[in-house]
Amino acid sequence: MPDVTVPPALPPEFGVYFALLEVSALVQHGVEGQLRRDGGLSFVQFQILAMCGEDPSSPKSMTDLADRLVHSKSGLTYQVGQLAKAGLVERVPSPHDDRAVNVTLSAKGAALLERVLPGHVAVVREVLVDALDDVDRDELTRLLGMVLRHMRSQPRRSARRASPPS
Amino acid sequence: MPDVTVPPALPPEFGVYFALLEVSALVQHGVEGQLRRDGGLSFVQFQILAMCGEDPSSPKSMTDLADRLVHSKSGLTYQVGQLAKAGLVERVPSPHDDRAVNVTLSAKGAALLERVLPGHVAVVREVLVDALDDVDRDELTRLLGMVLRHMRSQPRRSARRASPPS
């Protein structure tokens, strides 16, 4: 019998880490089915549409979308291409920066978003929102907001690895 | 200005949804870099190793892993294949069920896991754990645990068949 080395247990405060990952994965999975059925959309595509519809007065660049959705830029190029091909979004050259491309919802895209949203809301409610009462839900929102602020305040992705030797 | 913006069409209690998704994506992204650098592992591969090392006395089947990591079975087959090819895990036929395959850490896999874990813990701590004080972190853990229980009480992920409700 191979002696099984017991891997070092993680510190107990890391329960929050695993719980977070699993909850988020389960929510995404639950939502993906609905989006596919009701609108033929992948989760990422839905996120792009939702973000574009969020505030039409401030158009979103590819980089804005990639940062917020935590997606690679090349992946975004691909998905925005798919959505554009389907006539759901339009690429609009930025007036201020000739390098940038803004992505806006087309009328068709806005209509699809509205068609998909009720079912989406229902699934998220069933799977996530209804798991907690109002007080606990507000508390969870507050705590996640704190984490988000903490993360956003940290250095960008160009984080150089601190050489540990010294 | 609120920390968490929500598309106008969504009820306000859905802030928790967007916050959850973004936090989780950022944590994963932060962790991926460290895993790749320190161990040449993808996040999924690390999760598989970590889960196998969690409690060697209770071996994990492919389905166990797929359910817990919220991954497709075919994707798991691929990744376990990669890990086995690298000599990090071993496929062991289940003694109780000839259909099932259990995945166990090899000595090499356990060693790699131990080598990668300290840096991993450091990144998770920096990015997530340190965002909150002890009280808030425990509270977040508790709330996520409640959501998890709620989700798990619902039909399994594998439950997917066209069976007419007679």
Add this chain to the structure above:
DNA sequence: AATAGATAGTTCGAATTCGAAGGAGTTGGT
């Protein structure tokens, strides 16, 4: 036992993802 229906895992093709490399535009210092 014998059958039907679930379950475990794999294989396959198609779609998606990422990182690296590259083209084009912008910025700031001189």
Add this chain to the structure above:
DNA sequence: ACCAACTCCTTCGAATTCGAACTATCTATT
């Protein structure tokens, strides 16, 4: 005006992911 460094986005190839179809095994009912 110039040049270097930076940013925005796309293209490309390789790796990963999923769902559907399939084989083999288990379970429950008859």
